[in-house]
Amino acid sequence: MSPPGRSRSPRGQGEQLREEILEAAQSLLMETASEDAVSIRAVADAVGVTPPSIYRHFADKDRLLLEVCRLSFERFTDVLEDAFREDHDPRRRIEGMGRAYVRYAVDNPEHYRIMFMARFELTTQEYAEEMVTDGSSFDLLLRTADELVTAGLVRPELADRGALTIGMLFWANVHGLASLLVAKPGLPWPDRDRLIDDLVTAATRGILLDPR
Amino acid sequence: MSPPGRSRSPRGQGEQLREEILEAAQSLLMETASEDAVSIRAVADAVGVTPPSIYRHFADKDRLLLEVCRLSFERFTDVLEDAFREDHDPRRRIEGMGRAYVRYAVDNPEHYRIMFMARFELTTQEYAEEMVTDGSSFDLLLRTADELVTAGLVRPELADRGALTIGMLFWANVHGLASLLVAKPGLPWPDRDRLIDDLVTAATRGILLDPR
């Protein structure tokens, strides 16, 4: 049982195994569509290595999953950034981002789960800092919310709440639909695409002034 | 180590232990505020019984947690039912239920997690039937949504979507805020109560016609 199918990395190239571990963890998460299947042991022999070797590169399992989570965030942010750039009108921009948001969640349910439903035994501090950094998806949201506020498109009752509140309201809307679709696929859902459209327009109508 | 602090139940009263197990599991979930802490072993010696005895009353751990989940749903439904009865005007009714919804989630984060974020290895069929039964919270939502539709309070572009879509839109709103508050307490949240109010009014403004 000794030949572990993998030869040892040269001196400075220990990082290479780290990347392979991350990729294997990600693949396992996607293919099995189950977080439980991503065990240290399963990841280890997907890479062709013994379990303790994982700990050479990650402090514990939560840190490994957190890195997978971070990668998911990067791809998620890329998708949102595309939607961000696609339209420069703030209203259509927030709507496009909302649609892209829910669609990403539906298309990558396991990634969405690990980003927004998983429980990590980390300080909230650590986690918040990870998310609210510049260029993050959260930052994109806040910038768009700020555009809406300064453009005077927000309903008067909400205008003095600040971009943070406006952004959170939009986020709550799309996250609500996204996470329900991911967590409760067995419910009697109506037509999905139309529901997404309806939710996004309802959100803008509830938060912003009527168009024109 | 043999005296397990608990005497055997008489003939027909095996159900009594079942109740104690459920209560212990619930208490463990609340006190430790961690789903991992609810292990079969921990529950067993909280009740004063050996682990295999649990399996006399529950097929496996998922079934036990599902029963805890069902109890959470009952209490959740009670809270929503109170809000339902408190106001008979459909608009104020849906708003009150929305506020009660988010508040319950904030006050009972672990219950909310297990209801809407936990992953059970059950068929979606089983789960859907459990939720969409008569008198459930989902039923309350649909009834209120139907009231709104038949009362002609829904915006014209959404009126022909049916009560199901209208209900889902409201649900997505409150669930979005609730689950974000539960899952990401470390974020720079604005004032919570005002945010809840803002979300609920934004939801009604987005879905319903303007009041008056």
Add this chain to the structure above:
DNA sequence: CTCGATAACGTAACGTCACTAACCATCGCG
């Protein structure tokens, strides 16, 4: 060209987990 430090792994093992098989004691009924 050697040689010790160190990077990059492996081996063995611990404690805990969910779960099962097999056994035993008690109760109620005939």
Add this chain to the structure above:
DNA sequence: CGCGATGGTTAGTGACGTTACGTTATCGAG
């Protein structure tokens, strides 16, 4: 009194995360 169902037990299996420690190969200094 016996006998089967009921409500537990003891003992054990395999998988899990994690740790302590051993092993090997490479790099740079002398």
